[in-house]
Amino acid sequence: MTSLTALTGLCPPPAVVPPAPDWPQVEDTLGTDLPQDYKDLITTYGPGQFCGFITLYQPHAPSEWADLTGPMPARLRGQIEEVRQAARNPWQLPHSPENLLAMGVTGNGDYLFWVTQPADTPNEWTVAVNEALRAPWFTYKGSLTEFLVSVLSGTASVPMFPKDLLDRTPAFTPSTLESSTPVAAARTPVSTRAIRDWANANGYDLPERGRIPIEIIEAWKQENPS
Template identity: 85%
Template sequence: MPPLTALTALCRPPAVVPPAPNWPQVEDTLGKALPQDYKELITTYGPGQFCGFITLYQPHAPSEWADLTGPMPACLRGQIEEVQRAARHPWPLPHSPENLFPMGVTGNGGYLFWITQPADTPDEWTIAVNEALRAPWFTYNGSLTAFLVSVLSRTTRVPMFPKDLLDHGPVFAPSALESSTPAAAPGHP
């Protein structure tokens, strides 16, 4: 079963999602192609959180802190490099910072990264998770969607994720969609 089909069976996507981003434009802005599974995942689910814990960065998000195309990815890579330089005994990274592309955040301050090797083959990128830009690191040898399926089906346990992550089952809570229609004043239809 394809990972997106498995994910939608585990965790129902919202009935209404924003229009899909203009992927060629997003990739031009980033200067790199993105994994096809990520594009399908964002198109299917839109913005929101898995299990109230995992938030994926979105292209052109309203907040720069969740914007895949904003300053956050470069800022996080710079912070990793700075922490490594300042550490007396630097911890081992799964790959060099320039090959780590942040694409999500967790409720406990951890980050999700693509390991962007090989650079020209994004569908082969794997996943790294860390705890607040410090050790430990967890790596998953598969796509983002396969990672979500594995975590949400309890096949993979990420040590820095809370033990009670799935106590209420695998769920996706969409972010509130911005409305272009002003709300009616109270007491008026």
């Protein structure tokens, strides 16, 4: 039994889901390949919440707060060290911020990250959960789908998740966000090729693959406001 089969048995997906994203375009926008299990998850479930609590970021979501291809993942990565250093007693980080890619959030403000190591083997990425960019951290040595199966079946206990998360039968609730924000949903995603070409022409040292630093994205936006 695959982990996705186990998850759909625990938490049936909606009867109707939006069309699957253009995954090659999404990966070009991000500058990295994505785990196959995540792509299968999004294709099967679409936008929504698991147990009314866990929301996965979606490619080109109408809200930047849930947009995998928007500014949030890079913004959060940049804030992790800032929050740690601002603490009276800075804690040890279990993972380097540059190896963390945010891909989900909970109703309590806990963030879900991929630990993107090895960088070129996304199907081996594991999952890290963090409480509002502060300690503690919880690391799950498996894929995102395996993580969801473990949490929703009660075999994995995430310290920062509520104790009564599974008091009711696990369910997936589709999101209605798209229909409520038609203007934002109409936004056209920007290919990273254009940003990379602009960055290289303007003196930035930017490799052909990998995530584009948020400061370069913001600089490109200032030069290309439309």
